[in-house]
Amino acid sequence: MELEIRNRFNDGILREAMRRYAIPADRIRLLDGFESFIYEFDRNDGAYILRIGHSLRRTVELIQGEVDWINYLAAGGAGVARAILSENGVLVECIDDGQGGQFLATAFVKAAGGPPSAWTPALYERYGELIGRLHALSRTYNPSNPAWRRPAWDAPGQLEPERWLPSSEAVALQKYRQLKTYLDCLPRDAGSYGLIHQDAHTGNLFVDDTGRFTLFDFDDCVYGWYIYDIAMVVFYMIVNADDPVARTGEFLPAFWHGYCRENQLDRAWLKEIPPFMKLREIDLYAILHRSFGDFDAIENPWIRRFLKGRKARIEGDVPVATFDFEGSGR
Numbered sequence: 569m570e571l572e573i574r575n576r577f578n579d580g581i582l583r584e585a586m587r588r589y590a591i592p593a594d595r596i597r598l599l600d601g602f603e604s605f606i607y608e609f610d611r612n613d614g615a616y617i618l619r620i621g622h623s624l625r626r627t628v629e630l631i632q633g634e635v636d637w638i639n640y641l642a643a644g645g646a647g648v649a650r651a652i653l654s655e656n657g658v659l660v661e662c663i664d665d666g667q668g669g670q671f672l673a674t675a676f677v678k679a680a681g682g683p684p685s686a687w688t689p690a691l692y693e694r695y696g697e698l699i700g701r702l703h704a705l706s707r708t709y710n711p712s713n714p715a716w717r718r719p720a721w722d723a724p725g726q727l728e729p730e731r732w733l734p735s736s737e738a739v740a741l742q743k744y745r746q747l748k749t750y751l752d753c754l755p756r757d758a759g760s761y762g763l764i765h766q767d768a769h770t771g772n773l774f775v776d777d778t779g780r781f782t783l784f785d786f787d788d789c790v791y792g793w794y795i796y797d798i799a800m801v802v803f804y805m806i807v808n809a810d811d812p813v814a815r816t817g818e819f820l821p822a823f824w825h826g827y828c829r830e831n832q833l834d835r836a837w838l839k840e841i842p843p844f845m846k847l848r849e850i851d852l853y854a855i856l857h858r859s860f861g862d863f864d865a866i867e868n869p870w871i872r873r874f875l876k877g878r879k880a881r882i883e884g885d886v887p888v889a890t891f892d893f894e895g896s897g898r
Contacts, residue, residue: 569603569859573622576665577605585620585673588654588661603787608678615678616652621787623670625725628660631672633716634786635659637709637763638676644705647698649676649784679784681776689822691779696826698781699768699801703794704831706762718763721792722748727847729854737857739883744850747843754793760837764797766790769804795837798827799844803888807849808873812889820896839894842887849888853878 582605586596589609596609596618604621621631635651636659642650652675654661661673684691711717719726729744755761765772765786772785802820809815824838856875860866863875880886 569601570624573624576622576667576669577620577671581620581663581665581671582607584663585618585661585671588656588663588673589616589618589675590655591618617649617676617678617784619674619676619787621672621674622665623662623672626672626787628662628670628672629713629715630718631660631674632713633711633718634789635674636712636716637718637789638786640709641702641705644701646701646705647781647783648702648786649679649782651676676784679774679782680780681774681782684770684773684775687819691775692819692822693826694775694779694781695773695801696823696828697830698773698783699765699797699823700827700830702765702768702783703762703797703833706764706794707758707831709763718789718791721764721766721790721796722752723790726788726790727851729850732854732858734857737854737879740850740853740879743882743885744847744854747847747850750843751847754840756793760795760833761793762791763789764792764794766792766797766800768797768801771804793837793840793844794831794833795840796844796847798823799841800848802841803845803848806889807845808870813891816889816891816893817896820891820893824896835894838896841893842889845888849878850882853882 585591586593590611591609592611595611596607599606599608599617601619603625604619607618607620609616609618638648638651641648651659653659654673654675659674663671663673665671721727729741733741733744765783766788767785768783773781773783775781801823802816805819806812806815827833852874856863856866856871866872866875
């Protein structure tokens with residue numbers, strides 16, 4: 569989270585958000601949040617999640633577009649955490665921060681279940697069905713208000729390695745620019761390009777006792793390639809695995825099989841998974857530079873594992889996994 573946003577937040581902002589969503593004072597607790605303040609709360613009508621972001625990062629219109637799409641997906645039968653109305657009957661509450669900006673509060677139904685504890689081929693397939701259903705619905709979606717249209721994958725404020733990579737990462741920046749040039753040439757037809765989650769990794773979904781998935785945290789949704797969404801899923805599934813190639817072979821065929829039950833995407837797109845995973849690798853590397861600066865001070869074990877040898881892998885064009893991606897779709 570940007571320091572300026574963190575410094576503007578206070579108990580008064582939280583209390584006002586609680587008032588607008590009728591949250592009892594003794595039934596709310598803070599959760600981990602990377603770019604926003606995230607809380608879990610209970611009311612007599614159920615369990616919910618409160619997210620408080622800021623206008624320095626997202627406009628009101630962008631958040632309106634996010635929740636509009638989420639509720640469209642929910643109405644279409646996708647496993648997503650639906651946004652709820654405030655006491656004022658709106659999906660986005662704006663709270664002045666006293667410094668010329670606004671905190672933007674939204675609330676969602678809390679997803680049932682919890683993080684997947686033991687993966688099976690059947691769960692991989694259901695994961696694929698979830699993403700496939702999302703993409704199938706995306707093909708027919710238009711924002712309720714044109715002003716709510718979400719940005720493209722590379723719009724200002726979305727993809728910023730050039731802003732966050734320090735001068736010591738000149739080679740990584742060069743690799744990013746070369747990759748961006750390649751991706752810009754890919755076709756953007758209606759069957760392959762639309763509104764995507766862009767961060768549908770396992771940390772952003774729960775599974776219940778029946779095996780039903782619920783996806784949440786659509787804060788990064790953008791217009792991009794459907795294969796980009798899939799590549800994000802694969803990236804986070806394998807990047808820190810002891811054997812990324814073996815994990816890919818275990819995961820992707822089952823995931824793709826489930827995906828194709830819900831959405832038809834030309835199998836030829838599978839060969840674009842490696843460049844999109846490389847994009848995520850470089851972008852995440854840049855975000856960590858932005859958020860931490862001093863890598864030696866990082867304590868998070870997942871991040872430390874990701875960063876180990878990462879600079880050399882990026883500079884040496886080492887794939888996240890050397891695998892026959894297109895072949896896995898047969």
